[in-house]
Amino acid sequence: MTATIQDVARAAGVSVGTVSRAMNDYSDISAKTRERILEVAKEMNYRPNLVAKSLSSKHSRSIAVILSGFLEDVMFNDFETMLMKGCYQFAIEHDLDISMYVINTKTQTEKSYEQLCYEHNIAGAVIFGLKNTDPYFKSLEESNKPCVTIDVEVGGENVSNVTNDHVAAFDELTQYLIDQGHKRIALVSGRKNAAVTVQRFEGAMNAMKRNGLELPKEWVIYTNFLKDEADSEVEKFLKEHGEAGVTAFLCMSDMLAIGTIEALKKSGYRVPDDYSVVGYDGIYVTEHTDPKITTVDQNIKDKGYEAAHLLYDMIEGIRPAQDLILPHSLVIRDSVKKV
Amino acid sequence: MTATIQDVARAAGVSVGTVSRAMNDYSDISAKTRERILEVAKEMNYRPNLVAKSLSSKHSRSIAVILSGFLEDVMFNDFETMLMKGCYQFAIEHDLDISMYVINTKTQTEKSYEQLCYEHNIAGAVIFGLKNTDPYFKSLEESNKPCVTIDVEVGGENVSNVTNDHVAAFDELTQYLIDQGHKRIALVSGRKNAAVTVQRFEGAMNAMKRNGLELPKEWVIYTNFLKDEADSEVEKFLKEHGEAGVTAFLCMSDMLAIGTIEALKKSGYRVPDDYSVVGYDGIYVTEHTDPKITTVDQNIKDKGYEAAHLLYDMIEGIRPAQDLILPHSLVIRDSVKKV
DNA sequence: CTGAAAGCGCTAACAC
DNA sequence: GTGTTAGCGCTTTCAG
Numbered sequence: 001m002t003a004t005i006q007d008v009a010r011a012a013g014v015s016v017g018t019v020s021r022a023m024n025d026y027s028d029i030s031a032k033t034r035e036r037i038l039e040v041a042k043e044m045n046y047r048p049n050l051v052a053k054s055l056s057s058k059h060s061r062s063i064a065v066i067l068s069g070f071l072e073d074v075m076f077n078d079f080e081t082m083l084m085k086g087c088y089q090f091a092i093e094h095d096l097d098i099s100m101y102v103i104n105t106k107t108q109t110e111k112s113y114e115q116l117c118y119e120h121n122i123a124g125a126v127i128f129g130l131k132n133t134d135p136y137f138k139s140l141e142e143s144n145k146p147c148v149t150i151d152v153e154v155g156g157e158n159v160s161n162v163t164n165d166h167v168a169a170f171d172e173l174t175q176y177l178i179d180q181g182h183k184r185i186a187l188v189s190g191r192k193n194a195a196v197t198v199q200r201f202e203g204a205m206n207a208m209k210r211n212g213l214e215l216p217k218e219w220v221i222y223t224n225f226l227k228d229e230a231d232s233e234v235e236k237f238l239k240e241h242g243e244a245g246v247t248a249f250l251c252m253s254d255m256l257a258i259g260t261i262e263a264l265k266k267s268g269y270r271v272p273d274d275y276s277v278v279g280y281d282g283i284y285v286t287e288h289t290d291p292k293i294t295t296v297d298q299n300i301k302d303k304g305y306e307a308a309h310l311l312y313d314m315i316e317g318i319r320p321a322q323d324l325i326l327p328h329s330l331v332i333r334d335s336v337k338k339v
Numbered sequence: 340m341t342a343t344i345q346d347v348a349r350a351a352g353v354s355v356g357t358v359s360r361a362m363n364d365y366s367d368i369s370a371k372t373r374e375r376i377l378e379v380a381k382e383m384n385y386r387p388n389l390v391a392k393s394l395s396s397k398h399s400r401s402i403a404v405i406l407s408g409f410l411e412d413v414m415f416n417d418f419e420t421m422l423m424k425g426c427y428q429f430a431i432e433h434d435l436d437i438s439m440y441v442i443n444t445k446t447q448t449e450k451s452y453e454q455l456c457y458e459h460n461i462a463g464a465v466i467f468g469l470k471n472t473d474p475y476f477k478s479l480e481e482s483n484k485p486c487v488t489i490d491v492e493v494g495g496e497n498v499s500n501v502t503n504d505h506v507a508a509f510d511e512l513t514q515y516l517i518d519q520g521h522k523r524i525a526l527v528s529g530r531k532n533a534a535v536t537v538q539r540f541e542g543a544m545n546a547m548k549r550n551g552l553e554l555p556k557e558w559v560i561y562t563n564f565l566k567d568e569a570d571s572e573v574e575k576f577l578k579e580h581g582e583a584g585v586t587a588f589l590c591m592s593d594m595l596a597i598g599t600i601e602a603l604k605k606s607g608y609r610v611p612d613d614y615s616v617v618g619y620d621g622i623y624v625t626e627h628t629d630p631k632i633t634t635v636d637q638n639i640k641d642k643g644y645e646a647a648h649l650l651y652d653m654i655e656g657i658r659p660a661q662d663l664i665l666p667h668s669l670v671i672r673d674s675v676k677k678v
Numbered sequence: 679c680t681g682a683a684a685g686c687g688c689t690a691a692c693a694c
Numbered sequence: 695g696t697g698t699t700a701g702c703g704c705t706t707t708c709a710g
Contacts, residue, residue: 089410120436
């Protein structure tokens, strides 16, 4: 069995209180005793029980990454993984305890965010994958525990949002396509009412209008951000609109771009020779597809890192809840042809 | 603030002990009071504090997924994600609390597995990504907390291993390639001393020898299981050995197969027309690459599920530590040409 | 500076 | 059946 604070106190010939003071680097203890206790603790391989610690102190150095829809979604891609990496990176650098929990629409109704935090003595969480139809969406607003959402604006005293200027970014991406001479552009869209979809749509429209272009309804291809859907829907689109249709596909995510490219290849077309395709997100694989995909890089890992950072600052009272808009950058690669 | 057991007791006009009995569904309590207490608890939105619970009861319904190398490895692919999904799936179905922790070589030296469990009052863990050079590798053996490793045999009273018969599976895969008429086969290998590499190598050799084939040293391409390495190494290989070389690439993982195909395409070859390629693992993307990759499906999600299952049974004393060998299946798709 | 003691929220004997 | 009470391992007053 692992040594407890009692064991260390006994071995060092001091009280548990003193050991606690030594372990937590308090000032009201003589350097000499601290040294000695630390020595003894090390020898005994003592590790404070985090659980007891947080129970007793009522505040914890534990944060969480909460994933919504992890088990439901067919695919979980680089995006979420990179975001997690960023969070874990920050946590490890700052000696925070971090763990990942999974929720779904059902568990959200059973247990509020605050209760989840309370159950595990978690100081706060970064939440991914929340849909605007999820129960948490409203309950977060009244939460006393700080949290940071990604790309989804919830509102409330204790909730921050880390995002990008998706409107501007998608505008840039669209403009790039236009600058390359594309006038007839299909939009491969994500879930109709998702916040990110709405923003990106707005960006696309801004660019199109500015350039006097139109986006007919039938050129908008809706998906739930799933690659396979892009694949099948684009295939269908090609059959319906044929060669005379568009010259480029503007995709709301990289996964959709990958699906689109698959559909195009399957139908016997070459990218970018026959059709140009652009993605959005900047996930790892876009650098390794054929062709390499032109996309908007969201610096996803940084996004995770900054989300954890902001959460930490909120917990410590350093920064208030806020919307953090991170920079993005257009990454030009090989999936667009100048026409 | 969230209600405590005290609050519920007071509101229901009973003692905390009784509330505890009601909440935990003990038998020595009248149905009537139980009902009433549950009612009150529900109304108050009471949720027991798991932390206090495990601290007091000394056993917890919390398990963990521990990832080694999550932050170091350039890529974290479908494989680990599917494994996690399986674990979380089991946990959720069985009302276990599950969370994910990340370790690396450094943190492994600072804190043993047992200490990590102790710190968080975790009953046990499924551990992924352990390298045979990692500090945990030895320390797990003496652990009192049960754990389940994936594809890596550690040994010890409390450690199980969930794996596949990689020797047989890789033998089958190789045999398939041979059956399709391939005699000159390059092996795209993983990390030289990794357990999985050794096993797969053995499988390949078994099949080759049985068929009177040779595997010259220069046809073995070593990587660290990274796609990009496969890409660059295979490209190099093609330059060195040219057209007259091999007719097929036998890859130790799907990611390596993807990298290999990329290299082949980049060098102007078609798959499977010019070269055949097979992968191993059965990750999601192999179904959606161009061409679809012939591979060995490990049923990765099941693997995660069964790992969590076994862990649970070990914790509950239902099953002892053991090596669980799960079935695999050859999935024939489009990346191999009959020659 | 250090020890003693109360208490975090809960469980698990032990009484009655 | 139910209440009472002693901890679980730790932090944090409060004395001295």
